[in-house]
Amino acid sequence: MDFSFTREQSEIKTAAREFARGEFTPELADECERNHRFPRELFRKAAELGFVGLNLPETVGGSGLGVFENALVIEEFCKADSGLGMALHLAYLPAKMVKLFGTDAQHQRFLRPLAEGRWVSAVAFTEPDHGSDLTSMNTTLVDDGDGVVLNGTKVFTTNATYADFVVVLAQDDPGARPGRGMTAVLVETDPSSWLGGRLEINELGHKMGLHMTSSGELVFHDLRVPKANILGEKGRGLDVVLGFLDESRIEIAAQSVGNCEGALLKALDYSRRRQQFGRAIIEFQSIGHKVARMWSQVHSAKLMTYYAAWRKDHETAVTAEVTPLFTSMVKHYAPETAKAVIDDAINVFGGYGYFLEQDVERRYRDNRIAEIYEGTVEVQLNNMARLLKKVNLEFVDQTLL
Numbered sequence: 001m002d003f004s005f006t007r008e009q010s011e012i013k014t015a016a017r018e019f020a021r022g023e024f025t026p027e028l029a030d031e032c033e034r035n036h037r038f039p040r041e042l043f044r045k046a047a048e049l050g051f052v053g054l055n056l057p058e059t060v061g062g063s064g065l066g067v068f069e070n071a072l073v074i075e076e077f078c079k080a081d082s083g084l085g086m087a088l089h090l091a092y093l094p095a096k097m098v099k100l101f102g103t104d105a106q107h108q109r110f111l112r113p114l115a116e117g118r119w120v121s122a123v124a125f126t127e128p129d130h131g132s133d134l135t136s137m138n139t140t141l142v143d144d145g146d147g148v149v150l151n152g153t154k155v156f157t158t159n160a161t162y163a164d165f166v167v168v169l170a171q172d173d174p175g176a177r178p179g180r181g182m183t184a185v186l187v188e189t190d191p192s193s194w195l196g197g198r199l200e201i202n203e204l205g206h207k208m209g210l211h212m213t214s215s216g217e218l219v220f221h222d223l224r225v226p227k228a229n230i231l232g233e234k235g236r237g238l239d240v241v242l243g244f245l246d247e248s249r250i251e252i253a254a255q256s257v258g259n260c261e262g263a264l265l266k267a268l269d270y271s272r273r274r275q276q277f278g279r280a281i282i283e284f285q286s287i288g289h290k291v292a293r294m295w296s297q298v299h300s301a302k303l304m305t306y307y308a309a310w311r312k313d314h315e316t317a318v319t320a321e322v323t324p325l326f327t328s329m330v331k332h333y334a335p336e337t338a339k340a341v342i343d344d345a346i347n348v349f350g351g352y353g354y355f356l357e358q359d360v361e362r363r364y365r366d367n368r369i370a371e372i373y374e375g376t377v378e379v380q381l382n383n384m385a386r387l388l389k390k391v392n393l394e395f396v397d398q399t400l401l
C-alpha cells in the first residue's frame with residue numbers, strides 16, 4: 001500500500017492551494033457572503049486554470065481525471081474558504097450527470113461551455129412533496145412530437161437564478177411502480193432554447209449558510225424543450241440520479257474535509273498565539289487535547305474520503321455493487337465529523353469565535369448543509385444498512401475488511 005500522491009495529483013493539489021490562497025481573499029468572501037452573490041468571475045478563472053474540467057472528458061476541454069483529483073481540488077478550495085469553495089464546486093457538480101449519461105452531442109453542448117467557465121449547471125430533483133423520497137415525482141414530462149413538455153414545481157435548486165442549464169427529474173409515467181417511469185431532462189434557462197411555455201425562477205428566502213449560492217424554486221409552465229435533451233434512457237431517470245450520487249456524495253464529503261481542515265488550521269494558529277493567565281491557551285490541557293482530537297477527527301474524515309474516491313476510480317463490476325457502502329459512509333461521516341471539529345474550533349476562539357471576522361462560525365453554517373443535501377445523514381445510513389443486511393459475509397470478510 002502506498003499512501004503517497006502521484007506526481008500529477010501532488011501538482012494538482014498544490015496548484016489548487018496556490019490558486020485559492022491568491023484568489024479567495026477575505027474581502028471577496030465577505031462581499032459575496034454579505035451580498036449573497038455567486039463569484040462568477042472566480043468560477044471563470046478556476047475554469048481557465050482547468051479546475052472545473054478536471055473530471056470532464058478531454059473531448060470537451062476537460063482533463064479526463066477521476067473523482068480523487070476532483071476531491072483534492074474541492075478540499076483545497078474549501079480549506080481556504082468554505083463559502084467560496086462550496087459555491088465554485090456546486091456550480092460544476094451537476095454537470096457530472098451529463099458526463100456520466102450524456103451523448104456526445106450533449107457533451108459538446110453542455111460540458112464544453114461549462115469547462116470553459118462560461119456556463120453554470122444545476123440539478124432539480126427535490127419538490128415540495130418529494131425530498132428524501134425520490135421514487136416518484138409530481139413534475140410531469142409528456143411527449144410532444146420532437147419535444148417534451150414539463151409541468152410542476154422544484155424547490156431548493158442550488159444556482160437556480162444564474163444556472164445556464166438544469167438537470168430536471170420528471171415523471172413520464174404516472175402509473176409506473178416506485179423508482180420507475182421517471183426521466184432526466186436537460187433544460188437550458190435561456191428562453192431562446194425553449195420550444196414553448198415558460199420557466200419561472202424564484203429565489204427562496206434566507207438560509208443558514210451557503211450564502212454565495214442561490215437556492216431557488218423552479219416552476220414549469222408547459223415548458224417544451226427538445227426531445228434531444230433527454231439525459232440517459234427515458235423512464236430510467238432514477239438510474240441517472242443514483243449513478244450521479246455515487247460520485248457526487250464523495251465530493252460533498254471532500255467539501256466537509258476542506259471545511260474542517262480550514263477550521264483546524266485557524267484554531268491551531270489562534271491557540272498558539274492567544275495568551276491567557278500568562279501563557280498560550282494551547283498550554284492548557286483542555287485546549288491542547290481539543291486541538292489534538294480535532295487533528296485525529298480531521299484525518300479520519302480525510303483518509304476515509306480519499307479511500308472512497310480511490311475506490312470509485314478503481315471500481316469494477318463486482319465492487320460497484322457495494323459502492324454505496326463507501327459513498328454513503330463518507331457522505332454522513334465527513335459532514336458530521338466536520339461539524340464537531342468546527343464547533344470545537346469556535347470554542348477555541350472563545351467569544352471571538354462567535355463573530356464573523358474569524359470565519360469559523362461561517363464554516364459551521366456553510367458545512368451544515370453537507371449533512372442534508374444529496375441525501376440526509378439518515379438516508380445515507382439507510383443505504384448502508386440496506387446493503388449490510390444482504391451483502392455476502394464472506395465477501396465482506398475477504399474483500400471489504
Ligand SMILES: Cc1cc2nc3c(=O)[nH]c(=O)nc-3n(C[C@H](O)[C@H](O)[C@H](O)COP(=O)(O)OP(=O)(O)OC[C@H]3O[C@@H](n4cnc5c(N)ncnc54)[C@H](O)[C@@H]3O)c2cc1C
Pocket residue numbers: 122123124125126130131132133155156157158159207210215369372373374375376377378379382
Ligand atoms: C441549501 C440547500 C441546497 C439544496 N440543493 C439542492 C439542489 O441543488 N437540487 C435538489 O434537487 N435538491 C437540493 N436540496 C434539497 C435536499 O436534497 C433535500 O432538502 C434533502 O434531500 C431532504 O429532503 P427534504 O428537505 O424534503 O426533507 P425530508 O425528506 O422531508 O426529510 C425530513 C427528515 O426526515 C428524515 N427522513 C426522511 N425519510 C427518511 C427515512 N426513510 N428514514 C429515516 N429518516 C428519514 C430526513 O433525514 C430528515 O431528517 C437542497 C437543500 C438545501 C437546504
